[in-house]
Amino acid sequence: MSLIDLLRTALRSVSTNKLRAILTMLGVVIGVASVIAMLALGNGARAAVEATFQSLGANQIQIGQRFAMEDGELQPTGKTLTFADGLEMLSTVPLVERVEMSVSKTVKARFGKNTVEINTIGTTADAIDGIVSSGDVQPVGWNGDASFSAQDLLGDGRFFSSDEVYAGAPVCVLGYQTALDLFSGDNPIGETIWVDRTRCEVIGVITELESTDVQNRYRSDPNEGLLMPISTVIQTLYDDEPSVYMVVHVKNANRIDEAKEQITSYLRQRHQIEQNADGNYQDDFDMTTRNDILGQQQEAARTFSLLLAAMATVSLVVGGIGIMNVMMVSVTERTREIGVRLAVGAKQRDIVSQFLLESIFISASGGLAGIVLGILAIPLAAALNQGVALLYPGSVPLAFGVAVLIGIVFGLYPALRAARLDPIEALRYE
Amino acid sequence: MSEPVIRTEKLTRAYSMGASVITALREADLTVHPGEFIALMGASGSGKSTLLNLLGLLDRATSGEYLLEGTPVSSLRRDELADLRGRRIGFIFQNFNLLPRLAAWENVALPLAYRKGEFGVQDQLSRARETLSRVQLEHRAEHNPMELSGGERQRVAIARALITQPAVILADEPTGNLDSKTGIEIMHLLKELNEEGRTIIIVTHDLNVARNASRIYHMLDGVLNESEWAHVAN
Numbered sequence: 280m281s282l283i284d285l286l287r288t289a290l291r292s293v294s295t296n297k298l299r300a301i302l303t304m305l306g307v308v309i310g311v312a313s314v315i316a317m318l319a320l321g322n323g324a325r326a327a328v329e330a331t332f333q334s335l336g337a338n339q340i341q342i343g344q345r346f347a348m349e350d351g352e353l354q355p356t357g358k359t360l361t362f363a364d365g366l367e368m369l370s371t372v373p374l375v376e377r378v379e380m381s382v383s384k385t386v387k388a389r390f391g392k393n394t395v396e397i398n399t400i401g402t403t404a405d406a407i408d409g410i411v412s413s414g415d416v417q418p419v420g421w422n423g424d425a426s427f428s429a430q431d432l433l434g435d436g437r438f439f440s441s442d443e444v445y446a447g448a449p450v451c452v453l454g455y456q457t458a459l460d461l462f463s464g465d466n467p468i469g470e471t472i473w474v475d476r477t478r479c480e481v482i483g484v485i486t487e488l489e490s491t492d493v494q495n496r497y498r499s500d501p502n503e504g505l506l507m508p509i510s511t512v513i514q515t516l517y518d519d520e521p522s523v524y525m526v527v528h529v530k531n532a533n534r535i536d537e538a539k540e541q542i543t544s545y546l547r548q549r550h551q552i553e554q555n556a557d558g559n560y561q562d563d564f565d566m567t568t569r570n571d572i573l574g575q576q577q578e579a580a581r582t583f584s585l586l587l588a589a590m591a592t593v594s595l596v597v598g599g600i601g602i603m604n605v606m607m608v609s610v611t612e613r614t615r616e617i618g619v620r621l622a623v624g625a626k627q628r629d630i631v632s633q634f635l636l637e638s639i640f641i642s643a644s645g646g647l648a649g650i651v652l653g654i655l656a657i658p659l660a661a662a663l664n665q666g667v668a669l670l671y672p673g674s675v676p677l678a679f680g681v682a683v684l685i686g687i688v689f690g691l692y693p694a695l696r697a698a699r700l701d702p703i704e705a706l707r708y709e
Numbered sequence: 710m711s712e713p714v715i716r717t718e719k720l721t722r723a724y725s726m727g728a729s730v731i732t733a734l735r736e737a738d739l740t741v742h743p744g745e746f747i748a749l750m751g752a753s754g755s756g757k758s759t760l761l762n763l764l765g766l767l768d769r770a771t772s773g774e775y776l777l778e779g780t781p782v783s784s785l786r787r788d789e790l791a792d793l794r795g796r797r798i799g800f801i802f803q804n805f806n807l808l809p810r811l812a813a814w815e816n817v818a819l820p821l822a823y824r825k826g827e828f829g830v831q832d833q834l835s836r837a838r839e840t841l842s843r844v845q846l847e848h849r850a851e852h853n854p855m856e857l858s859g860g861e862r863q864r865v866a867i868a869r870a871l872i873t874q875p876a877v878i879l880a881d882e883p884t885g886n887l888d889s890k891t892g893i894e895i896m897h898l899l900k901e902l903n904e905e906g907r908t909i910i911i912v913t914h915d916l917n918v919a920r921n922a923s924r925i926y927h928m929l930d931g932v933l934n935e936s937e938w939a940h941v942a943n
Contacts, residue, residue: 283830284822291810619806622767623820623869624795626788702767706806 280629289637292609293644300641303605306598307645307685308652311678313591315653316660317584318674323667324580336412338376338532340539341567342546344522357563358550359522362513368527372545374538377528379403380509382521388505389473390461397457398504399474401512407438407452409526416488416501436468436483439508447510452483456502477515479507539566583663595681598645599689606638606693617697618705630698638690639683646682650675712779714876714908715741715764720773722759733759736773737933739926741877746903747910748919750936751928757912758881760933764910765879766794778876795820799870803882805862807854807869814850817841817868840868844898860891867898871907878902880911884918896921 280288293300335341344360346353365378382401387394400406407429410416421427429438439450451474458467458481467481488501513521529538543566546552552560610617617630654670661668719736734756741747751757762768763775766782775782777797782790799820800806807816817840818833828836841847844864854862863883870878880899884892892915900921903909911922919925925936 280822281825281829295810615806616808619808620819620823621791622765622794622800622806624791624823626791626823628788629823703762706767706802 280625280632285629285632285636288633289640292613292637293640296609299605300644303601303641304598304645304648306594306601307642307682308598308649310591310594310598310685311646311649311682312653312656313587313594314678314681315650315670315674316656316668317587317591318671318677319653319657319668320580320584320587320660322671322674323661323669324576326669327576327667335526335567335569335572336528336532337569338529338535339568340527340529340535340542342525342527342542343565345563345565355522355563357552357561359520360525360546360564361520362509362523364546364549365523365525367549368525368542368545372538372541374530374534374541375527376530377405379405379409379526379528380523381406382509382512382517382523384512384516384521386475386505386516387473388457388461390467390470393461393463395457395460397454399451399512399516400504400506401509401516402506403509404439404441404444406506407432415491417491419487419489432485432488433483434486436481438483438506444508444510446508447514448508449477449479449511449515450482450508451479452485452506453481454485454502454504454506455487456500457505458484474505474507475516477511479511535568535570539568542566583660587660595685598642599685602638602641602686603689603693605641606634606690607696609637610634610693610697613697614700614705614708617700618702618708621700621702622706627698630700631694634694634697635687635690638693639686642682642686642690643679646679649682650678653678711743713740713742713776714745714778715739715910716776717764718774720760720763720775721771722756722763722768723771733931734763734770734933735931739933741908741910743876743908744903744906745908745924746900746922748922748925749910749912749928750914750916750919750925752914755928756931756933757928759931760928761879761881761910761912764877765798765800766790791823795823796873797876799873799875799878801863801866801870801878801880801883803885805854805859805866805886807862807865809854812851812853813846813857813865814838814841816854816865817872819869820873836872837868840872841865843871844868858891859887860894863887863891863895864898867895867902871902877908877910880909882913883911884913884915892918 342360345356347356348354362380365380368375369378380403384399384401385396386399387396388399402409410432411427411429418427418431433452436452438452439448442448443450451472453461453467461467461472462470467484470481471478472481485502485506490501509523527538527542529535543562546564547560547562550563552562554560620630620633653674657668657670717737717739719738720734721732721736722734723730723732725731737760739760749757749760759768763770766777770783777793780793782793785793808819811819814834814837817837818828821828821833821836838847838850841850844867846861846864846868849857849861849865854865857865883899884895887895896918899909899911911918913919927934927936
């Protein structure tokens with residue numbers, strides 16, 4: 280029988296028992312939807328990690344003071360991670376090449392009659408290079424493919440130097456919007472503004488920036504804020520020594536784990552952290568590398584994926600058995616029809632094809648419905664997983680293939696049974 | 710004389726039932742020439758269905774030989790038998806055996822559909838329509854069997870048996886499920902077809918039906934005998 284004839288036969292047979300076919304499909308629908316959602320979670324985790332790769336280089340370690348839940352609130356633990364800790368780390372830990380440090384504080388900035396409440400970030404002198412290399416922002420209208428330099432960001436001003444950072448110089452660099460708010464369009468360079476109760480000289484204005492990630496643009500305005508040497512911020516804007524956030528650059532990315540150990544023992548020594556009775560250390564700092572983020576993301580995604588994989592397997596097997604069951608019933612119901620077909624010249628493979636195609640038709644339809652359901656369920660999976668889920672394009676053909684395979688595997692036995700019927704018995708069947 | 714359509718020699722079919730063996734057909738010798746109209750009579754259980762199944766290639770003989778248009782069939786594989794059956798044999802059943810989900814023309818075209826690559830859908834349709842017009846049912850081509858009367862159904866079934874231009878048409882009690890008036894019409898049609906040259910073997914226990922045949926065979930306990938009776942009846 281030609282494929283068109285076979286397809287017509289299968290379609291007609293399924294459509295005469297629509298409800299039965301739809302109920303039979305359910306298992307496959309759920310199974311396939313689970314496969315889609317499962318792969319979307321894995322893919323989302325991968326995408327999230329890739330996004331993190333951009334901001335955190337392979338040779339970088341983030342260090343911050345450890346926070347713990349206390350009385351229902353997140354509280355810093357142990358000793359403050361200080362600016363001095365960072366400076367000393369640079370000079371004593373062999374694998375450390377560079378330490379970027381920052382603190383941030385909300386301040387009132389004033390020039391003349393204009394006052395704005397903004398975020399001040401105290402940084403080291405290489406922060407401007409950090410902005411360039413992060414890839415998070417670009418000058419407005421910049422061609423995304425071309426690279427830009429620190430000077431491209433600063434126009435006719437300049438950023439503060441390492442010497443100014445060491446000296447705690449009273450200088451600052453303004454964000455584009457903040458400069459507009461304070462100076463109403465006049466040139467701010469060389470002017471002195473008040474930052475809380477500290478005077479500081481404006482030495483540069485960062486050009487207008489936009490987020491490179493279009494979807495991110497509404498979230499935060501990179502043009503509001505001001506940058507000052509970290510030492511200046513610590514000395515003049517804080518009463519007590521604040522905790523700093525560090526990004527440590529390691530000399531060799533391959534030795535990053537070794538560097539972590541060196542930094543850990545250095546900080547334990549500096550913060551006088553002793554082994555407790557159980558042989559553990561109560562560290563008061565947290566270190567994060569790209570691999571750590573990768574591990575966390577994958578861990579979360581893996582647990583949930585495993586659950587979905589189990590669900591997919593169970594649904595697909597149950598769905599397959601359902602198809603097999605319905606096909607057995609169908610073969611029995613149509614025994615006489617099979618006899619007639621054999622009598623008019625149908626070969627065994629014609630009968631096998633007919634029933635196999637019917638079960639594939641059911642499972643493939645279930646597969647298509649499952650793909651749609653799975654895509655619709657992706658946001659739900661993401662929410663339950665508290666993570667990201669992103670449709671993995673390859674999962675669509677894969678899931679469809681699985682559905683077809685289910686139809687073949689579970690349809691084969693009923694189809695073979697149909698084909699092996701004795702034509703005489705089949706014709707006589709009531 | 711031309712080559713016989715059907716020739717059987719000592720055709721035997723035995724079934725084993727546990728320890729005992731039941732011989733449903735015993736050394737039947739039958740020769741049917743083109744254009745003949747044979748009636749096969751006998752009580753139920755006499756073996757006529759067994760013989761018909763063997764002639765229709767639906768069953769295999771235990772011993773003896775059967776030549777269909779000169780071809781010995783005992784050595785053919787199942788699919789070869791199916792192919793030969795589809796091309797050279799037309800079946801007409803007592804209960805019509807039409808497929809309920811198919812339109813009349815699709816039922817008629819079914820034997821063509823199983824000849825891989827030989828007939829496209831359009832080809833099937835036009836041939837089915839032609840054949841339906843031979844049984845005066847062209848106007849019912851799109852109807853489902855459920856929408857047809859008994860006589861119409863049997864005419865659709867006859868068209869299905871005719872469409873392949875088979876060597877022989879095997880009719881198993883074709884009027885058994887019809888009222889007598891319709892039965893007579895169907896017999897008329899079969900007789901017409903025979904006069905056009907179709908070879909027909911009909912199983913019946915209705916003497917009025919058998920009367921249309923050129924020769925009548927009787928079956929009794931698995932033994933086939935030609936009856937002189939037909940000549941008397943005619």
